[in-house]
Amino acid sequence: MKKTLLTTIFITCLTLTAVAQEKAEVKTPTEKTASKEDKEAGKAKKEANLLEAFKIAAITPEEQVKMREFIAESGEYGKQLRADPDFTDEEKIMKAKVYSKIKNARMKELLGEAKYKAYREAVNAQKKTK
Structure with a gap:
């Protein structure tokens, strides 16, 4: 009698575990779809x-094109830096800070001092409202 009871309990546990795993697998594609929507x-x-930042800073369409190219280059550099296994986290942070100074100088060069300042203020205001 004890063997039968233990065997029944064991089989029930195995069945419940298998069903729970199947339900978890069904939920995964839905989560991926949601994350794609979130990304978009x-x-x-x-x-x-x-x-909005371009509009506030009164940046011309030509300057916008240059800024978009530069922003894309900066983003690519950041991705490469984060993915580089040769550097420690501290070295990556230091390199990012140095690049940030270079990036800001380049943006001042592209936009001019007044437009750069207005652009930075707009971007910082947007960050505060998040």
């Missing part, structure tokens, strides 16, 4: 914020 919404918000 994030990209749209980022683009809207960038356009």
